[in-house]
Amino acid sequence: MHNIDSYSHLRGESIYLDDIPELSGTLYGAAFGSNVAHGKITNLDLEAAQNLPGVVRIFTYKDIPGENQIGGIVPDEPLFAEDKVDFEGMPVAFVVAESKKIAQKAVKLIKLSTEPLEIITCPRKAKEIGSLIVPPRTFKTGNTEDAFRKCKYIFEGIAETNGQEHLYIETQGAYSIPAENNSIKVYSSTQGPTAVQRHMAAVLGIPMHRIEVDVTRLGGGFGGKEDQATVWAILCALATHHLKRPVKYSLDRMEDMRMSGKRNPYTSDYKIGLDENLKILSYEVSFYQNAGATADLSPAVLERSLFHCTNAYYVPNVVATAYSCRTNLIPNTAFRGFGGPQGMFVIESAIAKAAEELGVNAWEIQRVNLLKTNDEMVYGQKVVSEAISCWDKLDEEFDPQNIHNDVAIFNASNHLFKKGISYMPICFGISFTKILMNQARALVHIYMDGSINVTTGAIEMGQGVNTKMLQVAAKTFSVNAGKIKVSSTNTYKIANTSPSAASATADLNGRAVQVACEAILTRLKTFAAKLLSENENRISIRDEVVYVKDSMTDLKWNDLIIQAYLQRINLSEHGHYATPVVNFDPSIEKGHPFAYHVFGTALTVVKLDCLRGTYEIEAVKVVHDFGTSMNTIIDKGQIEGGIVQGIGWMTMEEIVYDNNGKLRSNALSTYKVPDIYSAPKLIDIVFYKSEAENLAIFNSKAVGEPPLMYGIGTYFALRNAVKAFNPESKIGFSSPLTPEKALLGLYKK
Numbered sequence: 224m225h226n227i228d229s230y231s232h233l234r235g236e237s238i239y240l241d242d243i244p245e246l247s248g249t250l251y252g253a254a255f256g257s258n259v260a261h262g263k264i265t266n267l268d269l270e271a272a273q274n275l276p277g278v279v280r281i282f283t284y285k286d287i288p289g290e291n292q293i294g295g296i297v298p299d300e301p302l303f304a305e306d307k308v309d310f311e312g313m314p315v316a317f318v319v320a321e322s323k324k325i326a327q328k329a330v331k332l333i334k335l336s337t338e339p340l341e342i343i344t345c346p347r348k349a350k351e352i353g354s355l356i357v358p359p360r361t362f363k364t365g366n367t368e369d370a371f372r373k374c375k376y377i378f379e380g381i382a383e384t385n386g387q388e389h390l391y392i393e394t395q396g397a398y399s400i401p402a403e404n405n406s407i408k409v410y411s412s413t414q415g416p417t418a419v420q421r422h423m424a425a426v427l428g429i430p431m432h433r434i435e436v437d438v439t440r441l442g443g444g445f446g447g448k449e450d451q452a453t454v455w456a457i458l459c460a461l462a463t464h465h466l467k468r469p470v471k472y473s474l475d476r477m478e479d480m481r482m483s484g485k486r487n488p489y490t491s492d493y494k495i496g497l498d499e500n501l502k503i504l505s506y507e508v509s510f511y512q513n514a515g516a517t518a519d520l521s522p523a524v525l526e527r528s529l530f531h532c533t534n535a536y537y538v539p540n541v542v543a544t545a546y547s548c549r550t551n552l553i554p555n556t557a558f559r560g561f562g563g564p565q566g567m568f569v570i571e572s573a574i575a576k577a578a579e580e581l582g583v584n585a586w587e588i589q590r591v592n593l594l595k596t597n598d599e600m601v602y603g604q605k606v607v608s609e610a611i612s613c614w615d616k617l618d619e620e621f622d623p624q625n626i627h628n629d630v631a632i633f634n635a636s637n638h639l640f641k642k643g644i645s646y647m648p649i650c651f652g653i654s655f656t657k658i659l660m661n662q663a664r665a666l667v668h669i670y671m672d673g674s675i676n677v678t679t680g681a682i683e684m685g686q687g688v689n690t691k692m693l694q695v696a697a698k699t700f701s702v703n704a705g706k707i708k709v710s711s712t713n714t715y716k717i718a719n720t721s722p723s724a725a726s727a728t729a730d731l732n733g734r735a736v737q738v739a740c741e742a743i744l745t746r747l748k749t750f751a752a753k754l755l756s757e758n759e760n761r762i763s764i765r766d767e768v769v770y771v772k773d774s775m776t777d778l779k780w781n782d783l784i785i786q787a788y789l790q791r792i793n794l795s796e797h798g799h800y801a802t803p804v805v806n807f808d809p810s811i812e813k814g815h816p817f818a819y820h821v822f823g824t825a826l827t828v829v830k831l832d833c834l835r836g837t838y839e840i841e842a843v844k845v846v847h848d849f850g851t852s853m854n855t856i857i858d859k860g861q862i863e864g865g866i867v868q869g870i871g872w873m874t875m876e877e878i879v880y881d882n883n884g885k886l887r888s889n890a891l892s893t894y895k896v897p898d899i900y901s902a903p904k905l906i907d908i909v910f911y912k913s914e915a916e917n918l919a920i921f922n923s924k925a926v927g928e929p930p931l932m933y934g935i936g937t938y939f940a941l942r943n944a945v946k947a948f949n950p951e952s953k954i955g956f957s958s959p960l961t962p963e964k965a966l967l968g969l970y971k972k
């Protein structure tokens with residue numbers, strides 16, 4: 224089945240925030256963000272801005288009727304700065320004007336005076352002075368000290384990953400409309416409508432039931448709108464609350480890049496110990512996460528780094544410690560992989576370091592340490608592993624020996640070009656690591672003409688979840704896809720939604736749709752049995768026709784529905800699903816946090832121009848564990864997109880702050896994401912069908928985030944190419960490996 228949005232996307236008819244017709248009387252907002260990264264506010268001069276014709280009003284913290292607080296996990300994030308600013312871009316005031324242009328012009332007239340405070344941008348420095356968001360956490364298994372004594376080889380080092388700009392095509396934004404009795408309707412480009420509703424209620428000092436958040440779709444979220452869409456929606460709603468007029472704020476790209484959080488950069492220390500057979504016996508790692516100025520989702524991101532610190536390997540003795548460090552950068556946030564990629568990069572670096580020192584290929588170490596079923600992870604969960612199956616399938620499908628030989632021949636006969644290869648196995652846990660978030664609801668109506676409407680808590684952001692929701696209803700009822708409409712996500716229809724995140728959206732909401740459809744189906748079967756004077760156990764519906772056992776009857780879906788309606792049968796249902804089994808006890812850092820794990824392996828081949836430092840990615844060949852994919856077109860798109868986004872993070876996307884905490888890579892002229900020319904020449908995906916039962920919807924494993932981590936393979940393939948040119952290269956483990964860094968790696972003494 225193709226993506227149900229493809230037709231309207233292609234024709235430009237799909238509705239995003241900016242396509243919603245504006246009501247007359249609509250006002251336009253623009254936020255004024257701090258121009259310094261840390262300072263005590265001595266004066267805020269709004270006069271010139273206020274006097275600009277067309278400016279209606281400027282809001283500050285003084286206008287907040289409820290509480291000036293929007294922190295999701297830790298209440299440490301004011302909506303507006305009060306007496307100090309903690310990062311460049313921190314909202315201080317919100318201008319509302321008759322046009323967007325006027326609002327933006329007024330923002331430039333605002334003058335903020337501050338007394339400078341010390342600016343910290345480095346997470347290690349923050350940790351040193353005790354500036355942590357939450358207390359450190361340690362995941363531990365076995366005894367690393369004893370194990371290191373038994374190791375033949377021990378290696379230590381540092382590995383670093385930079386942040387990443389989400390660069391969703393649709394920027395952040397919201398449109399709020401006054402409704403009667405002090406209520407507000409908000410259109411928001413958010414992955415978390417309930418987060419918007421909850422924090423808005425607190426800021427405005429009104430109950431959540433007065434706030435309707437509606438989302439048709441996003442032009443991408445990638446985690447950047449899980450928690451950070453709330454600010455813009457609340458700014459609009461605050462103005463609507465006071466002015467009783469519709470207010471819209473849709474950020475320009477540079478505003479968005481300057482004022483919204485990114486992937487958390489990490490710097491980490493590792494120590495790895497192996498025995499004579501290259502088995503990893505012991506691993507210690509400390510993660511220093513650059514959280515930015517407030518907690519946002521960083522503590523949860525950090526937790527996932529711990530969960531994924533050993534990637535797809537079994538390591539019997541582990542100590543992993545994680546520090547969420549408070550700095551004066553924009554609060555960083557969720558980004559596809561949610562801390563997993565940051566954790567996995569470190570063990571891959573440790574393995575690469577060991578390989579280099581021992582004069583073996585990294586994949587010889589990787590292969591012998593892959594997880595087997597029933598191996599216990601550092602957090603206590605026993606895995607059902609497909610790691611080895613995927614790896615071996617890759618060897619079977621793609622004949623790597625041949626690729627290795629080609630590369631060896633190429634490298635022997637070329638001086639100024641070198642090729643490099645890497646393997647990148649992945650293991651990604653599916654479920655929100657916060658157990659309570661693993662729940663979802665869906666509302667299903669069958670109308671009297673037989674057509675069906677499905678509403679869920681899932682947000683469509685390009686990942687195709689609405690198509691999957693439709694498929695669940697179509698399959699459960701056995702009706703044509705054309706009978707079903709999936710409508711916008713709305714907090715008046717579905718309450719208390721978890722954000723669409725953690726790759727779990729289709730699993731959670733799909734199961735809720737299934738629960739709702741099955742309940743209606745049961746009533747329909749009972750009713751059909753009565754109509755046909757049959758036993759209801761013998762009734763089924765197939766392709767919109769009622770069957771008794773295997774024989775078709777004259778009763779069609781549409782007749783059944785209208786008759787059921789006339790007999791006052793309930794044709795609507797609200798389904799609820801909560802993932803069974805999952806549990807976690809943070810007091811001992813052990814449990815069974817994931818419904819299941821997703822596996823796969825990527826083989827990457829790159830070609831490096833050793834004169835220029837530029838490179839091409841020749842091929843990424845992947846065997847990916849889909850369980851049984853319910854939509855191979857969509858899932859393939861997720862893999863391709865994830866790989867390219869991961870490659871961007873690892874190679875060219877470079878977030879740069881200066882020492883004053885000012886973002887220098889604040890526009891598309893200074894921040895480069897992969898385009899068609901830098902994408903791999905070839906992405907080859909083999910669908911590996913794993914047979915084991917899992918908790919995914921229709922056994923179709925979650926696919927949103929895991930493929931991003933295949934991109935890590937490109938880093939190591941490039942690094943190998945650098946080493947092929949200059950075996951003495953001092954190149955460390957610091958991503959992204961931009962052409963500049965590659966060049967330094969090739970030549971720097």
Ligand code: MTE
Nearest residue numbers: 443444445559685686724725726727728927
């Ligand atoms: N794909 C597209 N096209 N756009 C997105 O914003 N977000 C990613 C991934 N794939 C995203 C995407 C992230 S961060 C997550 S968590 C999942 O999709 C969320 O959707 P899912 O739970 O339905 O997989």
Ligand code: HPA
Nearest residue numbers: 523561655656657724725
């Ligand atoms: N993934 C994504 N988002 C989240 C998670 C998670 O594990 N936990 C809380 N928000």
Ligand code: MOS
Nearest residue numbers: 446558559724725
């Ligand atoms: Mo994805 S980072 O869980 O939105």
